[in-house]
Amino acid sequence: MFKAILLQRAQDKSTLAQLQDLDDSQLPDRAVTVQVEYSTLNFKDALAITGRGAVVRQWPLVPGIDLAGVVHASSDPLWQPGQRVVVTGWELGERHWGGLGQRARVEADWLLALPPGLSTRDAMALGTAGFTAALCVMALRKHGLQAGDEVLVTGSAGGVGSIAIALLASLGYRVVASTGRPQESDYLRDLGAAEVIDRQPLGEPGKPLQAERWAGVVDTVGSHTLANACAQTRFHGAVAACGLAQGGDFPSTVMPFILRGVTLYGINSVFTPNDQRALAWALLAQHITPARLQSLTTEIGLSEAIAYAPRLLAGEVRGRTVVDVSR
Structure with a gap:
């Protein structure tokens, strides 16, 4: 079992967002299972959670357009358990279950290995x-x-x-x-x-x-x-x-x-080819220091994300909001 925010559509077409306990059997049928360590709360995530924008394309859905964590299991030889990875885009949190949960299952070619020296938290401070x-x-x-x-x-x-x-x-x-x-x-x-x-x-x-x-x-x-x-x-x-x-x-x-x-x-960051993704992450890792990331980052727990989303839409949040999915 793992915890995740689950979005469901009510009969009146409003969005119901709840933190729930889910089973691995409910995850999508994809090649790589990731033990998520950190995600983020972005403008698009806040729209999805509050139901204020037509973001969600598939119901029910775990929101979260990005995630960073460790490979838990993989049926693809490109990825082995224990590898530290990041995923952004590919319609995560829109059409496919996203990162605002403790576990995610994604396609092998959606993953990128974290650049050396970049922690999973730092990766999501960038996100x-x-x-x-x-x-x-x-x-x-x-x-x-x-x-x-x-x-x-x-x-x-x-x-x-x-x-x-x-x-x-x-x-x-x-x-x-x-x-x-x-x-x-x-x-x-x-x-x-x-x-x-x-x-x-x-x-x-x-x-x-x-x-x-x-x-x-x-x-x-x-x-x-x-x-x-x-x-x-x-x-x-x-x-x-x-x-x-x-x-x-x-x-x-x-x-x-x-x-x-x-x-x-x-600039479309959703379907960027992986060679360009790798160049972008290398540029960030080289020029944005952990100390700089700390100065522009606020951290919340997964249990706080639903209540925090309206603040982001209201323009009350500056910089980046990192979500520790363990709490």
């Missing part, structure tokens, strides 16, 4: 948010951005934004953090932001072309914020878009793209 941030930074670096270039990070106090700031600063970029939480300015500067700006002007309707400023942008917000960020990006600059906290719309024109040659990269 899907860190992996997504790394993919954004990789896109900007591949585009040609150099150390010293000015990069805007929107939604900067959230999980992706926080790790993007720390990673970009470690690589030598001048990072400008946009936030609606001025009380987090010291936190953002400690992560490596050279400047903290109010998000409000970026979040309002703006002109299709504005004064050039950013060599690159990591946007976690979407909507008017993304449109304004593109309008302010310098000639031949790049914008990596990975979120829609403000909205899924894009009220812009083609002008930044055809008059300034701005490139907009869409």
